[in-house]
Amino acid sequence: MVKEIQTVDVNLIRKVILPRSLHSHKGNYGRVLLIGGCYPYGGAILMAARSCVYSGAGLVTVATERDNITALHAQLPEAMAFDIEECPLLEAQLAGAEVIVIGPGLGESDLAREVFTSVLSAVRSSQVLIIDGSALTLLAEKLDLVNSFAGQMILTPHQKEWERLSGLAVEDQLVEANLQALKQFPQGSILIAKRYQTQILQLGQTPRQITIGGPYQATGGMGDTLAGMIAGFVGQFKNDRLDAVSAAVYAHSAIARELSQTNYVTLPSQIAEQIPVFMRSILP
Amino acid sequence: MVKEIQTVDVNLIRKVILPRSLHSHKGNYGRVLLIGGCYPYGGAILMAARSCVYSGAGLVTVATERDNITALHAQLPEAMAFDIEECPLLEAQLAGAEVIVIGPGLGESDLAREVFTSVLSAVRSSQVLIIDGSALTLLAEKLDLVNSFAGQMILTPHQKEWERLSGLAVEDQLVEANLQALKQFPQGSILIAKRYQTQILQLGQTPRQITIGGPYQATGGMGDTLAGMIAGFVGQFKNDRLDAVSAAVYAHSAIARELSQTNYVTLPSQIAEQIPVFMRSILP
């Protein structure tokens, strides 16, 4: 059965990115906790945090290895950062966050597994959990722990990660099959199946797809940047989560497309800097 | 009784930001000491220091945790920096500073409390003391120690911090009530009540308010940036401190407003870079 697929376009993003309320403050725009950046992948969480801050998240905190904090602050003083191995701080931040991103540069070490399990046990039903990068591989081993996470999870696999997680070979990752595979995840989970023309899927919703973006985005760190943007958008645009996620995916590729007019390859650092400009251009 | 409220506008700022005297040198533009940036809030003092330097302060020194100095120098070699735990250096710098900012990213740890108390005991009557961020919370516990600080203190609370400090609920923080609450602080203290249309209050003076700025400023680090600007302005514009403070608050929001023409959210790093340009635009 061929399903109708909705193309995410600028009209959808116009519904999401609205003028901010005059009397709002940073507390209204999301407390985001990003977890990752373990050696030797320290840069990944820096890119995710940067794009999250530049997306307009109210308060961004990073849990990463202590050695990574200096590099973060040198380029992004706007984010708080603490040592991922400090359990009490991690617990406190997990308790206070509205949106949690786990995975950019997390790796698959013993520490990574331990942190991942702690996060899964700490998440409350009011929190959004974005699972990215190596955390998707860890999730494949722990699917039983997320049974109760209805309506909370956002998965952002690229094709190989989705293959490991869903069992679907890359060439079989069509919308219909991906929706079928989504059934093994908690109800209401949102899947960002990253690929040429990325799919945004949620059971019970019309499947969505973006038709912009291109191979100028094929460079390391692009996914980390997207994960940070999704967190930033979900944290501040609360009317409809699927719309917020779709807007983030669209914005990410729209910015890259714009940069590709003058750049052969579009780098994560460049994309992050353009986020506030792109978002402003959407306002009436 | 409804008091008259003066709107801070560009005419006031034109009285403050004047051409520099030809024969002046950096010693004429303020020795500023900024204290804070304790783990996990290292970035806060970097943003305050950056905006202070870019405001034109003559000499900027930062007391922060040793681990934070590399990140500071990587982006702001213009500031000196030393380990907040080195008592002799802290004492020497406290003795030499004209303007002291305590609070951005200071936290409420034992170390923070100890440093805060040391600073309060060291301050001399010729120095300006700007209390920001978590130091406002520490101040609430130590109000007796500042009794003698007539005409020296500048408080920069956001609404929740002012609530803790003054006892006034957020919804009651109107000009009249805020002025009343100011009476429990040393005579001549200046209150920056940060909010939509920030108030700038000093007993005996017409209350002031800015009417520019907006929710594009609702992001982490905005207050740290303002604290640094206030220090920079107070350090170099010495004719009238209330005017200097008002000009800093106005400039901060005016820069954000200008950036918001092209940016959905205005980030601290962007604002800092625009300070010299904005200040130049005010000159005849």
Added chain:
Amino acid sequence: MVKEIQTVDVNLIRKVILPRSLHSHKGNYGRVLLIGGCYPYGGAILMAARSCVYSGAGLVTVATERDNITALHAQLPEAMAFDIEECPLLEAQLAGAEVIVIGPGLGESDLAREVFTSVLSAVRSSQVLIIDGSALTLLAEKLDLVNSFAGQMILTPHQKEWERLSGLAVEDQLVEANLQALKQFPQGSILIAKRYQTQILQLGQTPRQITIGGPYQATGGMGDTLAGMIAGFVGQFKNDRLDAVSAAVYAHSAIARELSQTNYVTLPSQIAEQIPVFMRSILP
């Protein structure tokens, strides 16, 4: 006998820098491993890595001293980085890389020699090995170890390094003599003889030369930047390696030439940032 020499020009580079395939991903654009940056030459590998990432390499990993990783991530979160002394990681990365650059800031310490020898023993016939900087001096002592590296090696000496390696005095490094000297290296090795009008030589191919570039490039780090670009180009443009190398050398000087219209000296950091723009300008 005077050989015909081909001038590398924009027509050649147009054959190399082609639009990317729509369905490609970062795995198609080269896994590059860069090795170097040992104390006190930490900056060299940062410049090489930066130019490699900005050239569009799919995945860039840096092996350097642990103390150097923070500086790298502070300006280039897009690259992964690990401690050059961690043998298991080095082995794993050597196994997975398609292109290996050894030399920028490697030095000639015992550690440098040990790493160099490990790399030579680990390289497989499908990998490209770019030898730059001090590794060229180390190579002079170990020529016997590369006997079997037919069609894999790219050498990027400046005149003094080539003198040490080939035995040819600087004034004798003409095309004919350089080709003759190349015979002592594995068959198919490509020589970038860096100088005014750099030569690009491979036995059995028409010698090539660039006729652009100039003394505005005479500054420290220029060679590290070129090494990173060559790796980036070789990693993604796989039709003809000699063409890819020639395009990288040409692009490096063309960007410098363009920058020299407005800059007396053209710095490595400036060149890296312009790479994606230059490459885009080549597309039809």
Added chain:
Amino acid sequence: MVKEIQTVDVNLIRKVILPRSLHSHKGNYGRVLLIGGCYPYGGAILMAARSCVYSGAGLVTVATERDNITALHAQLPEAMAFDIEECPLLEAQLAGAEVIVIGPGLGESDLAREVFTSVLSAVRSSQVLIIDGSALTLLAEKLDLVNSFAGQMILTPHQKEWERLSGLAVEDQLVEANLQALKQFPQGSILIAKRYQTQILQLGQTPRQITIGGPYQATGGMGDTLAGMIAGFVGQFKNDRLDAVSAAVYAHSAIARELSQTNYVTLPSQIAEQIPVFMRSILP
């Protein structure tokens, strides 16, 4: 007796900043060693090194505290850097340098004194020694050690430093008196007396003065930036050292003047970035 004073202007700088020879390489543009940046003044040497690199020096090496190297490389990978406490490296670099700058952020600690004395004993007659910042204060105690440094020394004091060094009160530092005071220094020493309309003096030469620049330069780090520029100019423009120094001083203020058209205060980092642009604008 009133001496004639020559105003340094753009005609002089046009004689200095010439097109580079086509066949030149980085070895022709000066090996510069900069020494300083000791805690808590780490940033000073970063600013000096940055302006030196951006002036076009061929090879720039920094001796600073180990903790400071990461911050340096994060923003200036073009410079090499080593631990100021490593005597063998310091000796080797002192032996190889053509221009040595000592002082930016050196401080007056025991280590500073020890390094200063080592440098004075190591300098050879072919080397240029630029003494800046706190090293000028150290020099006041060690004048006997520089007796033999004829034609090698460049002193860059601000008014207070010159007072300590020469015994002349600030208000007495007129050209005639400064020339008189210069007699106690080795023959041929060049004095940059930094002030409003900086003087450039050498016994036996017409005194020079710049008439540009202004109080927008009155900010911390401006002197460090100038010291790095002087080193860069002296290292590459070898026809006439007094002219090279004059050109550096002029360029520094000319860039600041240009920036001051749009900036209230001109920061060291901004000035450094404009050096290559300014120098290019001087070429015919």
